[in-house]
Amino acid sequence: MLNVRHATGLVRHEHYRASAVPAVGPDAAVSGHRLLELAAAAGRDRVLPAQGGALVVSEDGTDGQGTVYRPVPLEEARAIRVAARGAKEEAVRLHERVVAALSPHVRMAEWSKDEGYGVAVDVVCNTVSVYWWPASLPETRDLWERGGIRQLCMHLLSAWFRASEGPRGTVHIHGVAHLSFIV
Numbered sequence: 001m002l003n004v005r006h007a008t009g010l011v012r013h014e015h016y017r018a019s020a021v022p023a024v025g026p027d028a029a030v031s032g033h034r035l036l037e038l039a040a041a042a043g044r045d046r047v048l049p050a051q052g053g054a055l056v057v058s059e060d061g062t063d064g065q066g067t068v069y070r071p072v073p074l075e076e077a078r079a080i081r082v083a084a085r086g087a088k089e090e091a092v093r094l095h096e097r098v099v100a101a102l103s104p105h106v107r108m109a110e111w112s113k114d115e116g117y118g119v120a121v122d123v124v125c126n127t128v129s130v131y132w133w134p135a136s137l138p139e140t141r142d143l144w145e146r147g148g149i150r151q152l153c154m155h156l157l158s159a160w161f162r163a164s165e166g167p168r169g170t171v172h173i174h175g176v177a178h179l180s181f182i183v
Helices: 002-010 032-042 074-102 138-145 149-161
Strands: 015-021 028-031 047-049 055-058 066-071 118-124 127-133 163-165 170-173 177-182
Touching: 002 032, 002 047, 015 032, 015 074, 028 032, 028 074, 032 055, 074 118, 074 127, 074 149, 127 138, 127 149, 138 149
Parallel strands: 127 177
Antiparallel strands: 015 028, 015 066, 047 055, 055 066, 118 127, 163 170, 170 177
């Protein structure tokens, strides 16, 4: 009950801009009602007031990670939602392009099967991660590390996206995204 009372005392606006700390991806728009639920669930120890009616919700058990919620007018909340939707749609298109470049040449992971080992692709904002998913067959990891699949993926994507190799097994896609190969 104290957590709910604390949350209702802090959440005073209809719309908030949610910014992750440290920054990961675009900001999001959150309704005051949803923030009230989040603040009550997080509890008094993790929800702190900030300047101008903002709230800081720290992650449980982490140092310096959390989300800052700043009050915004309805028009700005709508613009944030439109921008987030556009970023999500672009991430989906980027994922489809990477999979299209790789799938004719390498075995792609099948998430629905335990034996579905293969190359997996994840996209968060404009960062693409390409990695080996061994499912329940860890011995297949050698295909990625020493069998040439990792190098083949790097070559295919470098040609497809006009990319260049970066530090620690990464490939930078010029003007599009950052592509990392997890070893």
